[in-house]
Amino acid sequence: xxxxxxxxxxxxxxxxxxxxxxxxxxxxxxxxxxxxxxxxxxxxxxxxxxxxxxxxxxxxxxxxxxxxxxxxxxxxxxxxxxxxxxxxxxxxxxxxxxxxxxxxxxxxxxx
Amino acid sequence: xxxxxxxxxxxxxxxxxxxxxxxxxxxxxxxxxxxxxxxxxxxxxxxxxxxxxxxxxxxxxxxxxxxxxxxxxxxxxxxxxxxxxxxxxxxxxxxxxxxxxxxxxxxxxxxxxxx
Numbered sequence: 001x002x003x004x005x006x007x008x009x010x011x012x013x014x015x016x017x018x019x020x021x022x023x024x025x026x027x028x029x030x031x032x033x034x035x036x037x038x039x040x041x042x043x044x045x046x047x048x049x050x051x052x053x054x055x056x057x058x059x060x061x062x063x064x065x066x067x068x069x070x071x072x073x074x075x076x077x078x079x080x081x082x083x084x085x086x087x088x089x090x091x092x093x094x095x096x097x098x099x100x101x102x103x104x105x106x107x108x109x110x111x
Numbered sequence: 112x113x114x115x116x117x118x119x120x121x122x123x124x125x126x127x128x129x130x131x132x133x134x135x136x137x138x139x140x141x142x143x144x145x146x147x148x149x150x151x152x153x154x155x156x157x158x159x160x161x162x163x164x165x166x167x168x169x170x171x172x173x174x175x176x177x178x179x180x181x182x183x184x185x186x187x188x189x190x191x192x193x194x195x196x197x198x199x200x201x202x203x204x205x206x207x208x209x210x211x212x213x214x215x216x217x218x219x220x221x222x223x224x225x226x
Contacts, residue, residue, distance in 0.1 A: 032211065034214050036214075036217075038152075042219055042220075043115075043201055043217035043218055043219040043220050044154075044201070044203075044215075044217040045217070046214040046215075046216075049214055051211075087152055089154065093211070093214075096166075096167065096208065097142065097159075097166075097205070097207065097208035097211070098156055098159070098167055099144075099156070099203075099205075099214075099215050100156070101153075101154040103151070103152070103153055104152040104153070104154075106152075
């Protein structure tokens with residue numbers, strides 16, 4: 001079956017540091033890939049997406065590139081802020097339209 | 112505001128009770144979902160409806176019964192609540208089914224605590 005694997009957290013960084021969260025997937029066919037963010041006490045918000053190989057999704061300084069050859073969709077941000085502290089979820093959307101999530105990675109940014 | 116709204120936001124109840132969570136979206140989406148998020152933040156899909164028709168029904172105890180009176184509403188009824196049902200339940204909606212570029216829009220969640 002399909003699956004999404006994310007690096008375990010928490011990831012603790014200082015403000016202005018570079019952030020990478022690794023995400024790899026296993027899927028049949030050609031899934032769409034997403035990153036969602038969940039701030040404390042809130043629901044999930046779509047951060048960015050990519051629908052085919054080599055597509056790059058970007059939003060709010062975050063970027064991720066759909067790499068079919070390595071089945072990866074790593075999330076990066078060049079300079080994090082305290083307000084980026086949240087849980088980040090990588091997800092794939094399969095041929096049934098079902099959005100399947102990774103386990104989530106908590107990011108803590110300290111001043 | 113256009114959104115997915117869930118009620119109630121918090122629900123504390125005793126074991127054995129029956130409770131319902133309601134969800135409504137005004138985004139014009141035709142597909143709605145229920146997800147369960149456990150204490151470790153793991154998200155698992157429970158059900159999905161497309162235009163009032165059940166299309167995804169994961170391995171969920173039959174104490175959980177979804178109902179979709181129309182494509183803008185999806186409710187979740189839970190019978191004989193157990194301690195293990197304590198979790199945050201998220202409703203979501205999207206456009207269409209199958210692999211497409213549309214993400215899901217999530218509600219803010221219902222935190223269910225069974226005591």
